[in-house]
Amino acid sequence: MAAISAATERQFLTTVAPCIPDLRRYALSLTRNAADAEDLVQETTLRATLKLHLWQPGTNMIAWLIVMMRRLHISQNLTGARNRAITTPIADWDVATPATQLQWIELREVGACWPRLSKDHRAVLELVAIGGASYDEAAATLGVPLGTIRSRLSRARICLREQHVTAH
The missing domain is CATH 1.10.10.10 (Winged helix-like DNA-binding domain superfamily/Winged helix DNA-binding domain)
Structure with missing residues (x-):
C-alpha cells in the first residue's frame, strides 16, 4: 500500500466525517437492522481507510463510500454472513x-x-x-x-x- 501523507489523511478524515450520518442511513436501508448497519458503516470506513491511496481528492466522497458500502453488503449477502430479519x-x-x-x-x-x-x-x-x-x-x-x-x-x-x- 502506498504511503499516505498527513495532509491527505486529514483531508480524508474531514471529508468522511460529515458523510457518516448518510452512511448510517444508507446502511440501515440495506440491512434493516441497526446493529448490522453500524457494522457495515464501520467496515466501510475501515475499507475506505485501507484504500485511501485510491481516493482522488476533489471527487465525490459520499458516492465513493456508498459504492464501497453497497459492494460490501452484496458480498456479505452472497456469502450468507448476514441473513437477519428486517427489524428497524x-x-x-x-x-x-x-x-x-x-x-x-x-x-x-x-x-x-x-x-x-x-x-x-x-x-x-x-x-x-x-x-x-x-x-x-x-x-x-x-x-x-x-x-x-x-x-x-x-x-x-x-x-x-x-x-x-x-x-x-
Whole structure:
C-alpha cells in the first residue's frame, strides 16, 4: 500500500466525517437492522481507510463510500454472513431535522409501504429522495444508466402512491 501523507489523511478524515450520518442511513436501508448497519458503516470506513491511496481528492466522497458500502453488503449477502430479519422501521431512521406531526404521520405511512417496494425502488429512493443525491450520482452509485434511475424513481413513487391510496 502506498504511503499516505498527513495532509491527505486529514483531508480524508474531514471529508468522511460529515458523510457518516448518510452512511448510517444508507446502511440501515440495506440491512434493516441497526446493529448490522453500524457494522457495515464501520467496515466501510475501515475499507475506505485501507484504500485511501485510491481516493482522488476533489471527487465525490459520499458516492465513493456508498459504492464501497453497497459492494460490501452484496458480498456479505452472497456469502450468507448476514441473513437477519428486517427489524428497524423507517420511522426509526436518524433524520437531520425534527419532523412535524403531519410529517411523522406521512413518514409512518411510507414506512408501512416501504417493505413492499422492490430493492431497486428502495435503493433509488434512498439515494435520491432521502439522501439527496443527484440522478447522475445515483446512476454512478448503482451502476445503471441515468434513464434507469429516472424510470425506477418514477415507478417507485407511483408504487408508494398506489400503496398509500389502497391503505386508506
